[in-house]
Amino acid sequence: MNDSTNPALPRRTLLSAGTAALSAAALGACAGPRGARRESGDAPGIAPGSTILFQGDSITDCERALEDNAAPNLQANLGFGYAWLAVAGELVDRPDDDLRFLNRALSGNKVYQLAERWDADCLALAPDLLSILIGVNDIWHARGGTYDGTVEVYERDYDALLTRTRDALPRTRLVVCEPFVLRCGSVDDTWFPEFDHYRAAARRVADAHGATFVAFHAMFERALTYAPPEHWAEDGVHPTSAGAALMAQTWRRVVGG
Amino acid sequence: MNDSTNPALPRRTLLSAGTAALSAAALGACAGPRGARRESGDAPGIAPGSTILFQGDSITDCERALEDNAAPNLQANLGFGYAWLAVAGELVDRPDDDLRFLNRALSGNKVYQLAERWDADCLALAPDLLSILIGVNDIWHARGGTYDGTVEVYERDYDALLTRTRDALPRTRLVVCEPFVLRCGSVDDTWFPEFDHYRAAARRVADAHGATFVAFHAMFERALTYAPPEHWAEDGVHPTSAGAALMAQTWRRVVGG
Numbered sequence: 001m002n003d004s005t006n007p008a009l010p011r012r013t014l015l016s017a018g019t020a021a022l023s024a025a026a027l028g029a030c031a032g033p034r035g036a037r038r039e040s041g042d043a044p045g046i047a048p049g050s051t052i053l054f055q056g057d058s059i060t061d062c063e064r065a066l067e068d069n070a071a072p073n074l075q076a077n078l079g080f081g082y083a084w085l086a087v088a089g090e091l092v093d094r095p096d097d098d099l100r101f102l103n104r105a106l107s108g109n110k111v112y113q114l115a116e117r118w119d120a121d122c123l124a125l126a127p128d129l130l131s132i133l134i135g136v137n138d139i140w141h142a143r144g145g146t147y148d149g150t151v152e153v154y155e156r157d158y159d160a161l162l163t164r165t166r167d168a169l170p171r172t173r174l175v176v177c178e179p180f181v182l183r184c185g186s187v188d189d190t191w192f193p194e195f196d197h198y199r200a201a202a203r204r205v206a207d208a209h210g211a212t213f214v215a216f217h218a219m220f221e222r223a224l225t226y227a228p229p230e231h232w233a234e235d236g237v238h239p240t241s242a243g244a245a246l247m248a249q250t251w252r253r254v255v256g257g
Numbered sequence: 258m259n260d261s262t263n264p265a266l267p268r269r270t271l272l273s274a275g276t277a278a279l280s281a282a283a284l285g286a287c288a289g290p291r292g293a294r295r296e297s298g299d300a301p302g303i304a305p306g307s308t309i310l311f312q313g314d315s316i317t318d319c320e321r322a323l324e325d326n327a328a329p330n331l332q333a334n335l336g337f338g339y340a341w342l343a344v345a346g347e348l349v350d351r352p353d354d355d356l357r358f359l360n361r362a363l364s365g366n367k368v369y370q371l372a373e374r375w376d377a378d379c380l381a382l383a384p385d386l387l388s389i390l391i392g393v394n395d396i397w398h399a400r401g402g403t404y405d406g407t408v409e410v411y412e413r414d415y416d417a418l419l420t421r422t423r424d425a426l427p428r429t430r431l432v433v434c435e436p437f438v439l440r441c442g443s444v445d446d447t448w449f450p451e452f453d454h455y456r457a458a459a460r461r462v463a464d465a466h467g468a469t470f471v472a473f474h475a476m477f478e479r480a481l482t483y484a485p486p487e488h489w490a491e492d493g494v495h496p497t498s499a500g501a502a503l504m505a506q507t508w509r510r511v512v513g514g
């Protein structure tokens with residue numbers, strides 16, 4: 001999950017625009033009180049007949065088939081991560097609702113890399129619901145020195161991606177998932193508070209575009225009460241099966257009808 | 258998961274009582290239509306302040322701590338299986354509801370072995386909600402020749418266990434989970450239709466005692482549409498992490514409020 005495999009990696013310039021000021025509301029976002037099934041935005045559930053597209057990086061990709069992957073709903077085409085586990089629950093609970101789930105996430109992606117393949121891997125698929133989880137590589141690769149993006153670049157690119165999506169697909173429901181890390185493995189205290197700025201940026205982008213926000217980082221903060229960080233994401237970034245299972249439940253509660 | 262480790266294993270006698278006639282309703286039970294959150298019995302959800310006890314065999318045990326395990330809600334005391342994954346979702350969603358989750362399942366157990374330790378491992382704990390998943394060893398060990406129980410013994414013992422529970426804990430909500438197998442690993446077609454008789458017996462026992470029934474076998478039958486049996490339970494009996502994640506979602510949907 002770094003850019004060393006991409007010799008053509010474009011270098012990014014730092015933007016002065018945008019504020020990284022933390023919103024207390026954003027940081028305080030959590031899975032929501034009992035009975036409140038959604039966190040923000042207009043969240044009408046998943047209508048029968050919908051096409052649902054997952055987008056993101058390795059956390060969503062999870063070894064999904066990269067070729068001959070047009071068929072919806074098959075585990076092989078959806079990977080083994082939270083997306084698949086949420087899909088499995090939806091499909092088993094709603095066998096007669098003609099739901100079509102697709103996954104086009106790609107390991108290593110940052111926001112600008114989603115943008116580069118957005119026509120084919122999002123707009124052409126015309127999803128009724130689009131769920132995006134992106135951001136950890138935007139900070140991780142910058143920290144590693146293989147990328148010169150910043151939180152301002154992240155927010156600008158993410159905002160542009162959703163503007164472009166809404167222009168092309170005005171009726172598509174948007175879901176923005178909060179980036180998350182656990183303090184273990186590759187992640188330590190030096191990631192903070194910078195990481196909080198990234199997740200606050202994701203929250204602002206979600207709010208600006210009327211997207212449902214799935215507060216995964218806040219979810220994991222709570223989950224640490226009951227199990228150590230390694231239980232949820234051994235390397236601090238990629239969820240274990242337990243972490244993915246918890247994400248799937250939260251995604252369904254927040255997004256599902 | 259066999260009785261070779263228990264030289265004192267009591268031998269069971271076959272009962273003539275009970276019918277193994279399959280109930281079409283029982284076999285047709287499934288995760289339920291969209292919006293129907295429960296499948297049978299009086300299912301008021303999980304009230305704040307509740308103590309919830311999981312009981313069963315290895316599928317529920319999943320390497321939970323066997324000593325110093327009194328503390329509720331900790332992953333170490335709840336194992337890594339469906340029970341823990343359901344608990345994690347409930348706890349993260351309901352942090353202020355003072356829920357106390359316990360797991361006292363034990364690998365290898367059949368119904369009569371639950372009965373042998375029921376005073377200490379169930380009644381003394383006085384749960385507000387008791388969820389039991391038991392049965393696969395009752396048939397598996399009989400097929401393996403280490404146990405002479407039958408489906409009639411299973412149903413009689415299970416019925417007696419719930420009668421005893423209701424007498425001691427009349428206000429405890431009961432949840433009976435359907436035993437399940439997948440046709441792979443240790444399980445092949447020769448398990449059927451006998452296995453169907455066991456799960457129909459579990460359904461009858463649930464109905465007789467007003468228990469909520471969680472139709473795990475029917476759930477897995479549906480899930481096979483999207484992934485092969487090995488994806489859900491590599492040996493046909495013990496769920497993979499994906500199988501456990503799906504069970505947790507179904508358990509919460511059916512049992513949770």
